[in-house]
Amino acid sequence: MNLLKNLLKELHSFLILWLTQSFSALGSSMTNFALIIWSYQQHGSALITAMLSVCSYAPYVIMSIFAGALSDKWNKKMTMLISDSFAALCTVVVLVLLQIDRLEIWHLYFLNALNGLMNTIQQPAADVTISILTPKKHYQKVSGMRSFSNSLISIMTPIIATTLLTLTNMKVIITFDLLSFGIAFIALLCFIKIPKVQDENIKKESVIQSAKSGLYYLKYNRGILHLILFLAAINLTASVFNATFPAMLLSREGGGEVALGIVNTVTGITMLVGSIVASIMPTPKSRVRLICNALLLSMSTENFFLAFGKSVPIWCIGAVLGWLAIPVMNANMDVILRNYIPIDMQGRVYSARNTLQFFTIPIGYFSGGILVDKVFEPFMASQQPGGLLVTIFGTGKGSGAAFLFFFLGIAGIVTCLIFRNSTHIWELEQ
Numbered sequence: 001m002n003l004l005k006n007l008l009k010e011l012h013s014f015l016i017l018w019l020t021q022s023f024s025a026l027g028s029s030m031t032n033f034a035l036i037i038w039s040y041q042q043h044g045s046a047l048i049t050a051m052l053s054v055c056s057y058a059p060y061v062i063m064s065i066f067a068g069a070l071s072d073k074w075n076k077k078m079t080m081l082i083s084d085s086f087a088a089l090c091t092v093v094v095l096v097l098l099q100i101d102r103l104e105i106w107h108l109y110f111l112n113a114l115n116g117l118m119n120t121i122q123q124p125a126a127d128v129t130i131s132i133l134t135p136k137k138h139y140q141k142v143s144g145m146r147s148f149s150n151s152l153i154s155i156m157t158p159i160i161a162t163t164l165l166t167l168t169n170m171k172v173i174i175t176f177d178l179l180s181f182g183i184a185f186i187a188l189l190c191f192i193k194i195p196k197v198q199d200e201n202i203k204k205e206s207v208i209q210s211a212k213s214g215l216y217y218l219k220y221n222r223g224i225l226h227l228i229l230f231l232a233a234i235n236l237t238a239s240v241f242n243a244t245f246p247a248m249l250l251s252r253e254g255g256g257e258v259a260l261g262i263v264n265t266v267t268g269i270t271m272l273v274g275s276i277v278a279s280i281m282p283t284p285k286s287r288v289r290l291i292c293n294a295l296l297l298s299m300s301t302e303n304f305f306l307a308f309g310k311s312v313p314i315w316c317i318g319a320v321l322g323w324l325a326i327p328v329m330n331a332n333m334d335v336i337l338r339n340y341i342p343i344d345m346q347g348r349v350y351s352a353r354n355t356l357q358f359f360t361i362p363i364g365y366f367s368g369g370i371l372v373d374k375v376f377e378p379f380m381a382s383q384q385p386g387g388l389l390v391t392i393f394g395t396g397k398g399s400g401a402a403f404l405f406f407f408l409g410i411a412g413i414v415t416c417l418i419f420r421n422s423t424h425i426w427e428l429e430q
Contacts (some may be wrong), residue, residue, distance in 0.1 A: 007138075013192050014133040014142060021126075021150035024084070027180030029153050029162040031091060034170050036246060046247035046401070047369030048105060053242070055109045056116040057362040064354035065211045067120040069201060073210070076125045076132070077194045081185065083122030083340035087115050095174045123354065124347045127193055131343050143334040144279030147327035150308060151275045154268030158261035197327045214348030216355070217341070222424040224340060224349075225356075227291075227333070230419040232357045234295055237412045239364025240371065241303065244401045244408075247372050248306065249315070252398030259312050266316040267323050285316035287332040287426055292420045294325035299412025307405035310394060336428060368404075376400030 008015070018206050039049045070079075090111045097103040134142045164173050218225040249255040249263060284290045298321075305318025341349045377400030393402040419425065 003018070004120060009131075009136060009141070010135055013194075014130065016187055017133065017192050018142075018149065022153065022183040024180045024184035025149075026153045026156060026160075027177035028087070028091075029157040030164075030173050031177045033157050033161045034165060034173050035094075035108060037165070037250075038170065039108070040246060040250055044251075045369070046243060047191045047366075047374075049246065049367035050243035050365040052108055052112055053239070053365040054118075054362040055112040057358060058116065059113050060116040060120045061355055061359040061362060063117060063120045064124075064351045065214070065357070066207055067124060067351050067354075070121060070207060074125070075196075076129050076186065077192070079125040080122055080129070081188060083118045083125075084181065084185060084188075086118045087122075088178060088185075090115050091115075091174055091177055091181075095171060095178075098174070099173055120351075120354070124350045127350050128346045130344065131293060131338055131346055132195055136339070139335045140283065140331055141279055141340050143331035144275055144277075144327065147278055147330055148272060148275035151268050151271030151273075151327060154271055155265050156268070158264040158268075162257060162261045210281040210348055211352070213348075214345070214352035217345060217349050218352055221340065223426075223428040224337070226290075226419070226422045226424040226426065227352050228357045229335070230295075230415075230422070230425065231333070231416045232360045233419065234299070234412070235358060236360035236409050237299065237415065239361040240368035241405070241408055243365045244367025244372055244404055245306070248398045248401035248405075251396075252291065252310075252393070252402070253396060254311050255398065259315070261366055262312055263315050263319055265352075267319040270320045270323045271327050274324050275331075276333035278328045280329070283330065286429055287336055290332050291313070291329050292416065292425075294329035296413065296416040296420075297325050298322045298329075299416055300409065302410030303405045307402050307409065308392065340428070371404055372401050376404045379403070 036049055036052065039052060040046075043049070070183065093111060094103065094108070097107055130142065130146075161173055164176075181338075218228070246260060249260040250257065252259075302318040302322025305314055305321070309315050309318060337350075337353075338346075377397065380389065380395075380400040380403055382394075385395070389403065390399070393399045
């Protein structure tokens with residue numbers, strides 16, 4: 001009991017921030033899930049739906065390099081409050097457009113771009129805040145807890161959102177989103193004190209100089225840089241996967257909204273289990289080896305189960321194998337970054353990281369939409385009945401997406417094997 005009391009005392013501010021921000025993230029995730037279904041039902045296009053994510057990530061990647069410099073200069077608490085408020089305002093606009101029956105896809109593209117822009121400033125401020133509020137000895141535990149909440153959100157989002165869409169409508173989901181934002185906003189404003197940790201030299205630097213300092217840090221810390229580039233390559237494959245996944249499950253025989261919800265829920269439960277493991281596991285002998293093995297397991301399993309499987313149970317097995325080790329990987333990646341990078345540099349370095357690690361995501365989403373709509377689906381539609389590819393990947397809409405998953409599995413394995421041989425990454429063990 002004394003250990004528990006000491007833990008709660010040491011993590012008091014973090015726990016309030018974590019719980020309320022996670023609740024707000026649940027509301028936002030439900031809104032995004034409902035809008036993806038709305039988009040695909042309205043247009044039936046993987047590319048149009050994927051562009052929702054492209055519009056979110058493009059400004060995020062472009063502006064991240066400068067946002068970290070601003071984050072290190074500005075008050076962390078005020079930055080998070082303003083950014084979250086702007087995101088809530090965008091959600092209100094969606095609600096109003098739905099209310100007057102004027103919502104169109106280009107509205108969502110524009111609002112997602114604005115949200116992505118604000119998120120470039122909010123995320124590095126939030127990441128640094130976690131480091132400030134958390135003692136170093138609890139970094140792995142806190143990373144596991146954050147993975148736990150993200151996994152719980154992944155479980156609850158499709159269940160609650162699908163239920164509310166069936167029983168009510170999208171307006172109810174958006175109202176819940178705004179309510180969750182209000183609770184998180186009040187908690188951050190009134191109950192969380194974020195100590196100031198700032199190097200006086202940061203104030204004297206221009207935004208350009210501060211952005212350069214983040215890049216220079218990565219230039220002279222090649223292990224961190226190569227680890228970030230490893231994740232960038234994985235993100236390219238993963239974002240093509242994410243663009244293809246709903247298109248296949250919503251259109252494949254045996255799929256549909258219920259199937260999409262089931263597989264997403266299984267994914268969330270799997271990540272929940274992985275997050276618990278990450279929270280309680282002892283310090284591994286080799287964090288780098290664990291990261292490499294976890295990504296290899298993920299890339300070499302789920303893609304092939306989606307490619308060759310034709311039923312919900314098979315897709316669910318793939319989800320378990322593909323996502324079980326990801327929270328453990330994320331937790332150890334997070335510990336490496338927080339231990340290596342000084343707190344007063346983290347905003348700038350994390351922003352440089354965001355640009356380098358996430359620039360492949362909008363490329364992947366856009367490429368995934370193009371590949372599904374313009375290449376793989378037309379190619380599979382032109383195949384003769386009884387042919388080898390038809391026998392393996394099936395017929396009808398969704399068979400092209402299944403064929404694409406086969407290539408993604410190969411690309412993921414090759415990526416893991418290449419970066420596993422980087423001597424700079426292994427130097428992080430020292």
